Amino acid sequence: MDNTPFHILGAGLSGLSAATILANAGKEVHVYDVRKDSGARFDGDFQGIENWTSAPDFFDEMKQWGLKPDYFKSNSFDVVDLAHPDDVITRPKTESIAFRVVERGTDEHCIDQGMKRMAIEAGVKIHYGVRKSPDECDIIAAGPKESSAVAFGEIFHTDHPNHVTLQLNDKLAPGAYSYLIIIDGIGLICTCLWRKQKKSSRYLNETIAWYEDRYELNRKPIKRVGGKGDFSLPKKYVHKGRYYVGEAGGLQDFMWGFGMRYAITSGVLAAKGILGECNYELEIRKRLIPLVKSSATNRFLLNRIGDRGFKLAARYWMWDQKRKGDGLAFLRWLYSPGIFRKLLWPIVKLSMLKKKELPDGRVVNHMPFRKALKRDIWEQSPAALEIGKQWDRVRKSGAHLSFTESDT
Numbered sequence: 001m002d003n004t005p006f007h008i009l010g011a012g013l014s015g016l017s018a019a020t021i022l023a024n025a026g027k028e029v030h031v032y033d034v035r036k037d038s039g040a041r042f043d044g045d046f047q048g049i050e051n052w053t054s055a056p057d058f059f060d061e062m063k064q065w066g067l068k069p070d071y072f073k074s075n076s077f078d079v080v081d082l083a084h085p086d087d088v089i090t091r092p093k094t095e096s097i098a099f100r101v102v103e104r105g106t107d108e109h110c111i112d113q114g115m116k117r118m119a120i121e122a123g124v125k126i127h128y129g130v131r132k133s134p135d136e137c138d139i140i141a142a143g144p145k146e147s148s149a150v151a152f153g154e155i156f157h158t159d160h161p162n163h164v165t166l167q168l169n170d171k172l173a174p175g176a177y178s179y180l181i182i183i184d185g186i187g188l189i190c191t192c193l194w195r196k197q198k199k200s201s202r203y204l205n206e207t208i209a210w211y212e213d214r215y216e217l218n219r220k221p222i223k224r225v226g227g228k229g230d231f232s233l234p235k236k237y238v239h240k241g242r243y244y245v246g247e248a249g250g251l252q253d254f255m256w257g258f259g260m261r262y263a264i265t266s267g268v269l270a271a272k273g274i275l276g277e278c279n280y281e282l283e284i285r286k287r288l289i290p291l292v293k294s295s296a297t298n299r300f301l302l303n304r305i306g307d308r309g310f311k312l313a314a315r316y317w318m319w320d321q322k323r324k325g326d327g328l329a330f331l332r333w334l335y336s337p338g339i340f341r342k343l344l345w346p347i348v349k350l351s352m353l354k355k356k357e358l359p360d361g362r363v364v365n366h367m368p369f370r371k372a373l374k375r376d377i378w379e380q381s382p383a384a385l386e387i388g389k390q391w392d393r394v395r396k397s398g399a400h401l402s403f404t405e406s407d408t
């Protein structure tokens, strides 16, 4: 038996998935992470694992691969509140599972820690706080490098029942969306900025004010969190013998930033590629790249439409649900390549993405962080100013702020 050890850079979702598959196949695997623990890039944020870009239920897919979704806490949702730009709220729903909410971070029930336990049980050796050169690694799973978009959120105590709202609103979340997630007494209100802003906390304050006005939250702030997303399409996924997975490989959802499913899937496929069970490059191009390209085309359109387009999209979503009896059908359609998106792709590539060479020699088409627009400058409402002051008080009393403008 070949006893060559495998080395993986990054103990996040993609790196740990790859490590577990390799170790389950009897390989010696070492994973290196610059941070002190898996999930330390996050701070208790809720994230949704989508169930719409591919037909099989994602947890069934994970089980088929030998991964164990019951190693971390998750809450399934089949319905959300959809807040249109004119504040109308409707309810897309499905008979199956639309998505599952998981927590990111270093607490035991977080997905990062579940994946870590799975890897360790399989025999993987994880080395935290270690800076390893990518040249010495077989799989690069080091997450995002640059910022194409950012998200800022506040985590709080609440007595509101479990709930998710998705809001399309170009003022509160420039070019993107905001969300409210409540799981077992803990809430997260987050706004995503797809245009780069100064004084970004005003977006979060105003977004919180919007949600407080509509939901009985009884909000008691705990901490503020956030992070960046890196959106780029590389020319190759295997470069100089190294396999690039997850966000380090540009495998992200350009439209919403739902990168977890791609991260785990690409980690598994890279391991299978190394084990000779598939051709990683081909498999990524067949399974994930059409989805990534569709999401990039949708992003291109979203960048152009503003609130009027968001309103039309939200209305069309509800009309489609009425017709087909399933709110997920619209989301599946958004990610299906189709002739229109295929025709648009050359324009998207030319006008939205910028070709660049990375320090490791890879050539990627990167989506730069868009500049702010004139309409992004507005005065905060009195309620938002009060929320900002409340956060200042909570922060001074020791609350944690894990992501700021300077991290972008």
Ligand SMILES: Cc1cc2nc3c(=O)[nH]c(=O)nc-3n(C[C@H](O)[C@H](O)[C@H](O)COP(=O)(O)OP(=O)(O)OC[C@H]3O[C@@H](n4cnc5c(N)ncnc54)[C@H](O)[C@@H]3O)c2cc1C
Residues within 6 Å of the ligand: 009, 010, 011, 012, 013, 014, 015, 032, 033, 034, 035, 037, 038, 039, 040, 041, 045, 046, 047, 048, 049, 050, 130, 131, 132, 141, 142, 143, 144, 151, 152, 226, 227, 228, 229, 245, 246, 247, 248, 252, 257, 258, 259, 260, 261, 263
């Ligand atoms: C605020 C926010 C909200 C999000 N919400 C969602 C959501 O709702 N749904 C969803 O699907 N996705 C969401 N995403 C995206 C999702 O988190 C990522 O796409 C996913 O975690 C990518 O997995 P990964 O394995 O590529 O990277 P990660 O899981 O981030 O892991 C990368 C690891 O590499 C380590 N690392 C970095 N540099 C080095 C280095 N030089 N050497 C060694 N190790 C290194 C890091 O410490 C980290 O542990 C969100 C992202 C953010 C920032």
